[in-house]
Amino acid sequence: MTAGATENQTALAAVSEEEQARANTYSLLGAMLGRAPGPDIMDALKAIPVTESSAAPAESRDMFKAWSVLQLAAERAAPASVAEEFHELFVGIGRGEMVPFGSWYLTGFMMEKPLAVLRRDLAALGFARQEGTREPEDHVGALCETMAMIINSSEEFDFDDQQRFFADHMEPWMAKFFSDLQTADAASFYTAVGKFGESFIGLESRYFAMSV
Amino acid sequence: MSNRDKHKESIKTDRRKFVKGVAVATGAATVAMASGGAAAALPEGEETKAGTEESKGYHETQHVLDYYDTARR
Numbered sequence: 001m002t003a004g005a006t007e008n009q010t011a012l013a014a015v016s017e018e019e020q021a022r023a024n025t026y027s028l029l030g031a032m033l034g035r036a037p038g039p040d041i042m043d044a045l046k047a048i049p050v051t052e053s054s055a056a057p058a059e060s061r062d063m064f065k066a067w068s069v070l071q072l073a074a075e076r077a078a079p080a081s082v083a084e085e086f087h088e089l090f091v092g093i094g095r096g097e098m099v100p101f102g103s104w105y106l107t108g109f110m111m112e113k114p115l116a117v118l119r120r121d122l123a124a125l126g127f128a129r130q131e132g133t134r135e136p137e138d139h140v141g142a143l144c145e146t147m148a149m150i151i152n153s154s155e156e157f158d159f160d161d162q163q164r165f166f167a168d169h170m171e172p173w174m175a176k177f178f179s180d181l182q183t184a185d186a187a188s189f190y191t192a193v194g195k196f197g198e199s200f201i202g203l204e205s206r207y208f209a210m211s212v
Numbered sequence: 213m214s215n216r217d218k219h220k221e222s223i224k225t226d227r228r229k230f231v232k233g234v235a236v237a238t239g240a241a242t243v244a245m246a247s248g249g250a251a252a253a254l255p256e257g258e259e260t261k262a263g264t265e266e267s268k269g270y271h272e273t274q275h276v277l278d279y280y281d282t283a284r285r
Contacts, residue, residue, distance in 0.1 A: 018231040024238035024245070031245045044241035051235045060233025067236070159227075210227045212220060 015154045022207075023151035025200055026144045032193055033100065033141030036086035038079070045074050059203055066199035073192035081188070088186035097184050098177075102138035105173035111136060118143075118169050125150070125157070125165075140177055143170055163208045171208075174201045 015023070031041050050067040052060065090096040099105075103112035115138045122137060127146060129137060150157045150165055178201060181187060181194030213221070
């Protein structure tokens, strides 16, 4: 095992359980928003044990409900229908019912200044655009997955880095996106994803507000 | 520990308590999320994904989280 891999294991070990759960929740959102989730993701989602702590504050109860609704929707959803939903919502012909991009939500247009700012910040953080991708980086799923990586790279990025990324690139528009997703015509399983995303983004907003 | 440090530590504790409100054991799911993307999976290759990856050498993190896939149609 190389020294680099050992250091990386230490980095992963340094991420607390709570931080890991946050990162994995972002990963889950990314997995469901970037492509129609396959049976392995749906099975994993259904198997996640979610428990409400007896001392849970009000905001956590909302999140607990969102998890329950999402898992129930996953139980009910047939894989083929989820794929069809995903296609209608996010692919379509030219575009789907939803336009899951920050620039579009913030300016009404794709490939706008918010994307330019995001690209600058991604470069500064050390992220490179994956070769062969066809979509701009301000896609809701890509942002969630980036956030998961930032949280997991605790040796390199701290709370302030997470907070800045969230405030600059996610908070301004994602709650609205997830709200819209809940009322989309084509959404059924994705109604639950919308509720889940909205609750989680709200919780994260409150989390990040807890700073000096 | 200075007063300022104590204050910072107590905020960190508050944050941990806040996140602990709903205990989610997502551990096992991570493997599926990681492999789900690599498999990519829809026969017609329906992907609209944007991707980013760390250009630095966090190989194991990349392996765990690298479920971006190229769009294929």
